[in-house]
Amino acid sequence: MRHPGSIQEVVENGLCIGCGLCEALTENLNMKLTERGVLRPQGTLRRDEEIQLLSACPGAVAASHIETGSQMDEVWGPWQKLVMAWSAEPDVRFQASTGGVLTALGRYALDAGLAEFVLHAGVHATDPLRTDWVISDTAEEVLDNSGSRYGPVSVLAGLKAALARNAPFVLIAKPCDISAARLLAISDTRMADNCVAMLTMVCGGLSDLTKTREAVAGAGVAEKDVAEFRYRGFGTPGPHRITLKNGRYIDIDYNSMWSRDEQGWRIQQRCKICADPIGEAADVAVSDTWPGGKPAADDPGHNGLIIRTGRGADLVQAATEAGFLTTAETLDARQFDEWQPHNVRKKRAIQPRCLGLDDQGQPSPEWRGLRVPELAENLESFKREREGTAQRAANGAFREGSNLKLIETPVED
Ligand SMILES: Cc1cc2nc3c(=O)[nH]c(=O)nc-3n(C[C@H](O)[C@H](O)[C@H](O)COP(=O)(O)OP(=O)(O)OC[C@H]3O[C@@H](n4cnc5c(N)ncnc54)[C@H](O)[C@@H]3O)c2cc1C
Ligand code: SF4
Numbered sequence: 001m002r003h004p005g006s007i008q009e010v011v012e013n014g015l016c017i018g019c020g021l022c023e024a025l026t027e028n029l030n031m032k033l034t035e036r037g038v039l040r041p042q043g044t045l046r047r048d049e050e051i052q053l054l055s056a057c058p059g060a061v062a063a064s065h066i067e068t069g070s071q072m073d074e075v076w077g078p079w080q081k082l083v084m085a086w087s088a089e090p091d092v093r094f095q096a097s098t099g100g101v102l103t104a105l106g107r108y109a110l111d112a113g114l115a116e117f118v119l120h121a122g123v124h125a126t127d128p129l130r131t132d133w134v135i136s137d138t139a140e141e142v143l144d145n146s147g148s149r150y151g152p153v154s155v156l157a158g159l160k161a162a163l164a165r166n167a168p169f170v171l172i173a174k175p176c177d178i179s180a181a182r183l184l185a186i187s188d189t190r191m192a193d194n195c196v197a198m199l200t201m202v203c204g205g206l207s208d209l210t211k212t213r214e215a216v217a218g219a220g221v222a223e224k225d226v227a228e229f230r231y232r233g234f235g236t237p238g239p240h241r242i243t244l245k246n247g248r249y250i251d252i253d254y255n256s257m258w259s260r261d262e263q264g265w266r267i268q269q270r271c272k273i274c275a276d277p278i279g280e281a282a283d284v285a286v287s288d289t290w291p292g293g294k295p296a297a298d299d300p301g302h303n304g305l306i307i308r309t310g311r312g313a314d315l316v317q318a319a320t321e322a323g324f325l326t327t328a329e330t331l332d333a334r335q336f337d338e339w340q341p342h343n344v345r346k347k348r349a350i351q352p353r354c355l356g357l358d359d360q361g362q363p364s365p366e367w368r369g370l371r372v373p374e375l376a377e378n379l380e381s382f383k384r385e386r387e388g389t390a391q392r393a394a395n396g397a398f399r400e401g402s403n404l405k406l407i408e409t410p411v412e413d
């Protein structure tokens, strides 16, 4: 299979997820919201910048991070411990997305002086429907920026500011972002030296902003009247809440927003061929724990943790001992299958989907250590997945315009 040879090829073949690395590693690319409601790089780049970008860009490559001594599950990847946990602080557990584990680990790292700040995601400064990268310097700010936000966000654009601080930090981001960050750390010592923990969530996909806008319009609200749009939290999962400038609010039930078939999620094309929706490059990946992948009702919040590295295990243990985290029973990888049926289905379907792209002469990312061919062995729907993706590609589903210009500069070997 062919992989993209340029950032333009990544974007034009629907493989960009808008991670923001383009903005962090170049002088003249910026992440911009397109009319379709996705974030894409725009501007000019030099070939030397492009070479560095291509070594980590999630549209070009994604990789598992396997430490010596890890156990390996065919579906769930490398792991050292699998446990159930939640924030030991009741208000954090209530306010956060699930059990507040990501928030708890960020808060502990700041409190213990392991990190000076957390780079993660929060509400956009001027548009409450949008999401932006944020730097939290205090434990209070980490809590303020808790909660899942399903719309587009370029967390890695914040690496420009984060790396300029030359100080220890925690990164909380989606699995594709974490793969890029881990790969960047191979070539960038600022990243290797300063990023003390890479934390992620298991990820069903990133919606276009159109999904959020439709929800607001569907509730009969004009965007200009929205003061706050919250996706979940304040309970698990808690409601999607549209708070108006006049103080009134409208709640949308989680299941009515997400329980339709996956077509209704409006996720980006890169997500549909994502070989790592489970954070195989992270120190710790956390998930929801609802049987069948859907909440039956609100509950107090329980995260399933896939602790993948020694650093992740140390962080979880120290946060537990310091009273930030409650760690409960040991889990079995097959419990994650039960909680994440959509992600298991996707992991198994990546090989035929990428072959479908190949059939149409379109590239797909290089998957390193992600067991893509092995997971598709004996897949009953192999032919259907391949032909379906080929058909969608033929219909132009993976074609996008780009607003990029390469400035040719001589590169020294
Ligand atoms: C796009 C998306 C898809 C998801 N799909 C699944 C799924 O299929 N299965 C599943 O089990 N769980 C999924 N989750 C994760 C789940 O919703 C919980 O967020 C997760 O279990 C973490 O819970 P928590 O209580 O520890 O999070 P919290 O303590 O509330 O912390 C969440 C952290 O994530 C950061 N964050 C929020 N949104 C984003 C974003 N878009 N990009 C990067 N960072 C972000 C926040 O800044 C915060 O630091 C998804 C989350 C997102 C954002
Ligand atoms: S996925 Fe990230 S690095 Fe790749 S083109 Fe998009 S913004 Fe740039």
Ligand code: SF4
Residues within 6 Å of the ligand: 017, 174, 175, 176, 177, 203, 204, 205, 206, 270, 271, 272, 274, 276, 277, 278
């Ligand atoms: S599904 Fe994969 S590509 Fe899409 S946001 Fe999640 S980790 Fe990134």
